[in-house]
Every structure is written in structure tokens, then in C-alpha cells.
Amino acid sequence: MKLLKVLEKYMLTVFFVAVIFSVPVLTKIEPPKELSVAENRMLASPPLLTAENVLSGKYFSGWETYLSDHIWERDGWIYLDTKLAMFAGRRVVRDVVITPAVLLPYVPADAPDESAAELAAKMAERYAKLARHVERSGGVFLYVNVPEQSSMLRAAYPGGLYTGGRRYDSQNKAFAAEMDELGVNYLDMRPVFEASSRDGTGAEYYARIDHHYNMRGAYLTYLTLCEMLSSLGVNVQAKTDATFVTLPNVFNGSRGRKIYNLTDFNDKLEYIVWDSPVAFTRSDNGNPGAPKVYFLPPSDDVEVAYTLYMGGDIAETVIETGRSWLPDCIIFGDSFTNALETALYCSFDTTVALDFRHNKARTIYDYIEEYKPDVVICLRDDTATLSTDGNGNLPD
Amino acid sequence: MVFSSTVFLFLFLPAVLAVYFAVPKKFRAARNMVLLAFSLFFYFYGEPKAIVVMVASIVGNYLFALTLDSETGLREKPARRAMTVLATIFNLAIIGYFKYAGFVVENLNLILGGRLTVPQIAMPIGISFFTFQGMSYVFDVAKGDVPAQRNVLYVATYISLFPQLVAGPIVRYQTIADELTSRDENLPEFSAGIRRFIIGLAKKLLVANSVGALATEIFALPAALLSTAEVWLGAVAYSLQILFDFSGYSDMAIGLGHVFGFAFDENFNYPYIARSVTDFWRRWHISLSTWFRDYVYIPLGGNRRSLRRQIFNILVVWMLTGLWHGAAWNFVLWGLYFALLLIAEKLFFGRLLERLPRAVGHIYTLLAVVVGWIFFTAPDFGTAFAWLGAMFTPTAGVEGGAAHALALLYEHKAELLLGAVLCVPVAKKLSMRFEDKLGYRLVRDVMTAALFVVCVARVVSSTFNPFIYFRF
Numbered sequence: 001m002k003l004l005k006v007l008e009k010y011m012l013t014v015f016f017v018a019v020i021f022s023v024p025v026l027t028k029i030e031p032p033k034e035l036s037v038a039e040n041r042m043l044a045s046p047p048l049l050t051a052e053n054v055l056s057g058k059y060f061s062g063w064e065t066y067l068s069d070h071i072w073e074r075d076g077w078i079y080l081d082t083k084l085a086m087f088a089g090r091r092v093v094r095d096v097v098i099t100p101a102v103l104l105p106y107v108p109a110d111a112p113d114e115s116a117a118e119l120a121a122k123m124a125e126r127y128a129k130l131a132r133h134v135e136r137s138g139g140v141f142l143y144v145n146v147p148e149q150s151s152m153l154r155a156a157y158p159g160g161l162y163t164g165g166r167r168y169d170s171q172n173k174a175f176a177a178e179m180d181e182l183g184v185n186y187l188d189m190r191p192v193f194e195a196s197s198r199d200g201t202g203a204e205y206y207a208r209i210d211h212h213y214n215m216r217g218a219y220l221t222y223l224t225l226c227e228m229l230s231s232l233g234v235n236v237q238a239k240t241d242a243t244f245v246t247l248p249n250v251f252n253g254s255r256g257r258k259i260y261n262l263t264d265f266n267d268k269l270e271y272i273v274w275d276s277p278v279a280f281t282r283s284d285n286g287n288p289g290a291p292k293v294y295f296l297p298p299s300d301d302v303e304v305a306y307t308l309y310m311g312g313d314i315a316e317t318v319i320e321t322g323r324s325w326l327p328d329c330i331i332f333g334d335s336f337t338n339a340l341e342t343a344l345y346c347s348f349d350t351t352v353a354l355d356f357r358h359n360k361a362r363t364i365y366d367y368i369e370e371y372k373p374d375v376v377i378c379l380r381d382d383t384a385t386l387s388t389d390g391n392g393n394l395p396d
Numbered sequence: 397m398v399f400s401s402t403v404f405l406f407l408f409l410p411a412v413l414a415v416y417f418a419v420p421k422k423f424r425a426a427r428n429m430v431l432l433a434f435s436l437f438f439y440f441y442g443e444p445k446a447i448v449v450m451v452a453s454i455v456g457n458y459l460f461a462l463t464l465d466s467e468t469g470l471r472e473k474p475a476r477r478a479m480t481v482l483a484t485i486f487n488l489a490i491i492g493y494f495k496y497a498g499f500v501v502e503n504l505n506l507i508l509g510g511r512l513t514v515p516q517i518a519m520p521i522g523i524s525f526f527t528f529q530g531m532s533y534v535f536d537v538a539k540g541d542v543p544a545q546r547n548v549l550y551v552a553t554y555i556s557l558f559p560q561l562v563a564g565p566i567v568r569y570q571t572i573a574d575e576l577t578s579r580d581e582n583l584p585e586f587s588a589g590i591r592r593f594i595i596g597l598a599k600k601l602l603v604a605n606s607v608g609a610l611a612t613e614i615f616a617l618p619a620a621l622l623s624t625a626e627v628w629l630g631a632v633a634y635s636l637q638i639l640f641d642f643s644g645y646s647d648m649a650i651g652l653g654h655v656f657g658f659a660f661d662e663n664f665n666y667p668y669i670a671r672s673v674t675d676f677w678r679r680w681h682i683s684l685s686t687w688f689r690d691y692v693y694i695p696l697g698g699n700r701r702s703l704r705r706q707i708f709n710i711l712v713v714w715m716l717t718g719l720w721h722g723a724a725w726n727f728v729l730w731g732l733y734f735a736l737l738l739i740a741e742k743l744f745f746g747r748l749l750e751r752l753p754r755a756v757g758h759i760y761t762l763l764a765v766v767v768g769w770i771f772f773t774a775p776d777f778g779t780a781f782a783w784l785g786a787m788f789t790p791t792a793g794v795e796g797g798a799a800h801a802l803a804l805l806y807e808h809k810a811e812l813l814l815g816a817v818l819c820v821p822v823a824k825k826l827s828m829r830f831e832d833k834l835g836y837r838l839v840r841d842v843m844t845a846a847l848f849v850v851c852v853a854r855v856v857s858s859t860f861n862p863f864i865y866f867r868f
Binding site: 004007008010011017020063064071078081089090109110111158162166 | 401410445594617804844850853858
């Protein structure tokens, strides 16, 4: 009884004081980290002490961010908060919608984009200008629209939650109509995925825990665009001797980095082994690199991510197969191009893969001037169709 | 700096506790200086440039109070009155310049068709709170309720005391005048303060922020796209957010007060169980209501004058209450809306409400208050009336709007339910019944400690952390 009374008298105070005094000390002792793998972002740096920063309040707010980012056992605190949210029965945890089948991004608002028609006309005009330029230099331009995972699998959203469908459909419909009007070659992969899948949803072509399609989705895109290029008079043939190999490794998808690995999803990454492989050389940003398109993990117990394909986003990759009778190709776009490129090079002599999010010095016109390609492909996902950032930042 | 931040919890608070309690109790002045230094830094951290405004407010009110001291100050009644008016002008000039100048110029341009440049003045955080505290100090000295404080540093400590500096409660000088010079910091008070602080922190982080995110999400949608169900859900969520945001802050302030030996008055008393709007305003932001009652309503004549004058007094007080919350017409409308309800209760149905079943009073009050929050949170009149239109006429909004509301309701069920439970004094009654049982107290403290861990996890991982009353 006496012990209980002592406990009652001191417990809460001692606990509270111990926590608030020990956390800063432990934070100071813990070696600083630069990267949060779970959140896929760089952690904040300490703020710069200048009179201007102090007077504007930036210095102190910088400390707030820095301490939150580097607090002792930060991942542990976030795991706890995430677990409690799941325990409370939330389907939306850390801006990710958890469904039995897939992880999807949370969409707080969804309405048709009222400026879609105007923006779509402007974007389409830029692509039309590029297409005319490619044609003048003897090539063919093709725009490939690939549904993003949440767009393709929008039926998986729990009833009542917004999907973004209204917004993106209004944008893509307006854009497709403008491209058609201007006569730009346009391939929409949504109906292809729907028609090719068993249940009409296209689910087997998409990652469950990542915003990209999977290797099978990329391969189907490859087959379809080769077929379309062929119909446009390009001497290109798709390679069909593919065998899909499943990596046993844990796939750490991009959806909230799988909500801190607290979900039971067991998605796996696949890659292609060809019956008759095509030999090639590779250079990245002008530097010779290993002749590989799959960056396989050293062992089965290492986590893998979508960076398996082509090694992730790279400003400029050139793959040469030394088959001069085949056409040359330039492909540019966001990360969806990475998985596609692992097959695409097989059908071309030279394949130049560009990502203008990381390549600010040159434009697509510079590369066309340099390589005089037979084919120029722009591939974007349907949530980025009207985005003028990065790969949508075409010169007027 | 907000209390629900890592910097406050793990840098500021341990630092102030360590330095404060390192000074022996007998050196009261030194302990006060520690509090003052940390309080000024607390304000400087959030508003580096505005510290000058606060210091000016402290010095000005200190000097005015000295001249109005009943023992040593001015003797002549006209001189005292003139000095009180001057002190009022001084304080109103501070708040007027920083809070209302833009609003006044905007409206002058509108009325006179002028083209005066609207001044873009950054409003110092908490200016409405510390200015009102400064005024209450001068008024209380002028009335002879308390003697003027000779030590400017003590006045500075009173006005800048960090627990209640930026979001109240508005502490009257006479409440803590004695405690400034002699107070008893002890372990039971410290423990009680910590417990109260954690409960406030939990109210803020686990209820207010969660339902606040829901309200923010709904009201961020264009008004024309919202369905009846969504606006109601948004309004209810906002009503819970503002209660737990503000009462949570008040709990934290009162708790920290206990830690340092101060006993601040309560600021909330379960306002959503009120049976009338009159009752509601006796339970909501009590320190502001009593401030306006004592320093505006009663000096205007209060209830002692003719009915017409009483109505005028109520209208003035509530228009000012609205304006205190923000320099915008929707706040004025919000204040006048409550003035009309209070007048109606006073003249017509106040007595009737008392005779009707309690549920009727509760429903009426909740409805009136929730509608009031619509005026309060809407960015402009047009939006407020669009939301109200959607609330009271069946509106489908964008396709699936009702289903969207249901989905959001399902998502936030835990915090909405927790908020609803905390609106009624269940925990308070439990505490009163079992307070003398050691087992109860032990379980309560273990749960409070666990709650603190959960709060820290939320602080570290959350990005949505606004304090609504900081902007006043």
C-alpha cells in the first residue's frame, strides 16, 4: 500500500519529466541521419543562423522542422502513430487508402477540371509542334498515355471516397480530343489494359503497393506501341520471347513506403529474361555504365523498389545494340518509362532514354538534332497529362 | 511556439523547468525573472519583430497603472478619468493599428469610393490577449481593486507569462497579483498541472487536429459542390475542432500555471451541454465573456438601465466580441447573431426554455451554436450563406456527395465519437466519484502517461497542427 501511495505521488511527474528531459539528450547522442527511407525524402538540415533568418522567424521554424525530423527514435514514434490509426479503424492512414487489394493515394477533392479544355489545347499544340519537327527530320512521333495505378484501379476505392477520376478524366478526354484534332499519334493504354485483363479492370498489370504499372504492364505497353509504330510505317518488331522471373525479395512500394511496412501486402517485382538476349552497351549521362537494365539485389533478403528497372530515374541513358539496320529511338517521360525501356531497346539500334525532370541543360529538340531519330516517344501517366513540369515542360 | 510542438516539449519546457527550479524557492524575484526571460523568448521565437509591441504594451500599462494607483497616483477624479481614457486609447491604438487598420481602410475605400492604400500589417500573435490583459490591469488599478505594481518586471511577467500569452485565458491581474509575489510551487500542484497539461495536449492533438482536418477538407471544396450531408459534417467537425482546440490550449495553459504555482481561472465549462445561448456564453471562453461584462457591459449600465438601453448594451458588447475575434464583417455578423439570440432569450423565450424538457434546450442551443460557427469560419458572407443554404435545403452537391460524407464520417468515427463523449462531463463525474480511491488515481495516472506517449507520437508524425485562437 505504501509503495502504491509513493507510486501515485511521483509516477506521472517522474515519467513526464524523464521523457521531456531524456528525449533531447538521446536525440543529441543519436547519430544524425540524412534520409528517411520510410518517407522517401531527405531530412531537414539545421537552419542557418543569420540576423535576417532570426527576424523573419525562419530560423526558429527551421529548428522546429529539424528537431521533428531528427528526434530520437523518430521512426518508432511514427510507427506507433500509424499503428494507432490502423487500430482506430482508419482506412486512410498517412494519406494512403488501405483496401484489401491495393494501396491507393488519398484524394481529398475531386471535380472536373474547369480549365482542362484550355490547358489541353495548349499542351496538345506543343506536342503537335514537336511531332511536326520530328516528321520534318524524317521520324515519327508517338504520345503514349498510361494510366497511373490509382487511376487504373479506381474501382478499388472504398465507396464514397474520391478517386480523382472526375478531374483526370476531364483532363485526358480534352487532351485526347485536341491531339486527335491536331493529328498527333496518340496511344491510350487504358482500353488496352482493360481488354487484355481477365476481369476487365487491368489489375494484373499494376503494382498493388506502388503507383507504377508492373513489368507485365510495361511489357504490354511495349508490345502495343511497337504494333502502332509498325502500323505507322516504322520498321520495328516487338520481341516476344520473354519469360517473367519473380524476385523473392520484399518489394517496398511507393505508397507511403507501404505505410511503414505495417501492412500485410505481399507484392513482388518481376523482370524479363529473354530466350535470345540482345547484347548492348549503356552509358548514363555520358559515362559508360554496366550493360544491364535490371539492377538486381545482391541477395534475397534485401528490399527492392521500382528502381530495379534501369536503376531509377536518370537524366540521359543511351543504349546501343550495334544493329544499324534497325531504327533509332528517343523516349522521354517520367518514371513509367523505366520499366518499358528494359524491353524497348530490344527493338531499336540506339535507344536514348531521357528524363527532363533531371535534365535541365538540354531540350528534346537538342536531342533530335543530335540523334536524328526514327522514332520519338513521349510517355506520361494520365495524372500528369497537363502538367507542364519536368517532362511536360516542352519549349513553346 | 505552440505547446504541441517538439521544440516546446523537448527544448523549451525542460529548459524553463530546469532553470526555474534550480533557483531556490526563497528567491522569488529571481524565479520570476526566469519566467519573464523565458516568456519573452517564447514570444520572440514566434514573433521576433513583434516583441517590441509587447514591450511597449508592458511599459505603457505599467506607467498608466502607476498614475492611477489609489494610494500614490492622481487624486483628482477628472484627471484619473482622463488618464483612464488615455490608457484605453493607448491600448486600443496598439490593437487598432495592428489588427484593424487594414479593415478600416478597406471599408473607408468602399464607403467613400477612395483609393487609399490598404496597409499590409503583420498582426503580432496573441495581441488581442495581451492587450486585453494590459487593459484589465489598468482598469482594476483605476477602480481601486488592486494596487499598482511598483516593479515593472512583475508587470512584464504578468502580461508576458508564456502559458497564457498567445491564446489565453485572459488572466486578470487581481487573479495572480498575490501569486506573483508569493506562491507555493509544490509536488501535488506540479503533478496536477502535468496531468492537466497532458489532457489539454491530447484534446488538441487527438481530437481537435483530427476533426479539424476533416472540417478543413470539406470546407476547402467549392461551396457549390457541397451536399447537405457534407456541410453538416463539416460544421459539426468544426464545432468540435474549435472547442477542443481552444479548451485544450486553455487546459495546457492552466496546467502549466499550476506547475509554476499559479492558479488561473477556468476558461471552459462543457459549453456544448448548455441549455440556452445565454448559458452557452457562461461556459465558453469565460475569461473573454467576463472581461466584456466587467469592462464594457457593466460600465455601459448593464441590466440596470431601461430595456432599450439594455438591448443597446448587448448589441455593443457582442459587436465588439465579434470584432475581437477578427477584423472582418463575418465576425461582426457572428457577434450580432449571438446578440439577437441573447436578446430574444431575454425578452421572449428564455423562461420558456427553462420550462421545456432539457432536450429541447440542448438541441436549440447546439443548433444555434453550430450555425454560429458557420459565420465564424466562412471566409466571406457569400460562402457562409451558401453553406447555410446547403445545410437547410436538401442539396445533392457533386455526384456522390452524401456517400462522400458517409465515407468521411466512417473514417473519422473514432475522433468524432471521442469528441462527442468529451463534450459531456462524464470524466469529471467519474473523477469526482472515485478521486479518493487510490486505485482510481493510479489507473488514471498510468493512462495519462500512456496518453502522453501517444501525443508525442502524434506530434512527431503530424503536419496538421493549427491553433485557431492564435490568430486572434
